[in-house]
Amino acid sequence: MMVGVRQEGDILWVRPYGPRLDAAVTPAFKTAVSNAITEAPRVTIINATSLNFVDSTGLGAIVGVMKQMRSDGTLAIVGASPNFARLLAMTGLDQVFRLFRDMGQAEAALLKRAG
Amino acid sequence: MRHNMTAAATFVDVRRLAEAVRHHGAALGMADAQLFELELALVEAANNIVAHGDQEPPAGAIALYLEDPAQCRGAVVIELHAAGKPVAIMLPAPEAMPDSRAERGRGLLLIRACVDEFAYERRDGINVWRLKKHLP
Known part of the structure; x- marks a missing residue:
């Protein structure tokens, strides 16, 4: 799996390229994100628009990203498909992550405070 | 039951099983949300076998x-058969979803949430996972 990861200050952008975040690709996803983090992010924005299937392993990988953030940080998921959003609701993680329809909405809500 | 296919016990090959089950459910008229639940349950069970x-x-x-x-x-009824050691399935209560900082431990609960019946048994020295989901 290709994963685009970019950190600017305390903001981390993550973009998996591919339709699935499952057990076959989570090791690569975790490595790509961990290698790119230079300091604990305050905001992480995951662009999920390409994902149409996420399993519990992929979900665990996203939780792993959250655990590398500052304790007062915000992890946002952008463009979650209906099925991904349903998975987040089933696991209660929709109450932990912030969900946004598109990048513009997420950046407007989260980056204006980043300074 | 009809033997549909055999895949290597690898996480990559779990995708082949998922694809077959998705086609099966779609052919039976399942809607996208139901197909996702069926596929997710299958993937979580197969991942457990691989793990x-x-x-x-x-x-x-x-x-x-x-x-x-x-x-x-x-209903759609699926079985996964695999060799290996017997599996100790400890099904937690449906409301016992792990803490939000847990990176593991959601798979069996998701299976339970996504299908109407879920059973594991040891049959003739083989691990058998059985999933049943009612059609709408």
């Missing part, structure tokens, strides 16, 4: 069986 498949004896392969829809009375 424990490196123990002796190894799982080696996963055989997918699909019950003839005409025999299922309005």
